[in-house]
Amino acid sequence: MYFSIDFNSSEAIYLQLRNQIILAIVKSELREGENLPSVRELAEEIGINMHTVNKAYAVLRQDGYLRLDRRKGAVVAVDMDQVKAVMELADTLDLVLAQAICKNVAREDVHRLVDQIYDEYGGDRCL
Numbered sequence: 001m002y003f004s005i006d007f008n009s010s011e012a013i014y015l016q017l018r019n020q021i022i023l024a025i026v027k028s029e030l031r032e033g034e035n036l037p038s039v040r041e042l043a044e045e046i047g048i049n050m051h052t053v054n055k056a057y058a059v060l061r062q063d064g065y066l067r068l069d070r071r072k073g074a075v076v077a078v079d080m081d082q083v084k085a086v087m088e089l090a091d092t093l094d095l096v097l098a099q100a101i102c103k104n105v106a107r108e109d110v111h112r113l114v115d116q117i118y119d120e121y122g123g124d125r126c127l
Contacts, residue, residue, distance in 0.1 A: 003017055003042075017048075033075060034075070039074075
């Protein structure tokens with residue numbers, strides 16, 4: 001498995017790695033249940049800091065693409081329900097945020113409103 005980092009890109013290195021892993025999953029280059037290299041191995045292989053790989057893996061886990069196992073390390077475990085929900089939310093938010101930006105609503109106000117609504121509905125209650 002080979003990942004390529006563009007050190008001249010304005011995109012953060014951990015995001016480049018995250019995106020390439022997602023693309024590898026979509027292209028079936030990485031399959032459900034398959035182990036990814038350890039943080040140390042991948043960092044050495046592509047010449048980046050271990051903390052950067054660790055951050056990419058953590059974001060992938062949070063987004064529902066990986067499961068982190070103490071014995072097996074990072075394992076591809078796509079939670080398709082969560083991925084679908086996030087994609088649907090992104091589609092919905094796209095227009096809403098565009099409208100907010102056009103009306104000069106500050107980013108902080110959007111975040112505060114989202115947090116307020118999330119808390120109002122019980123946040124993590126559905127987990």
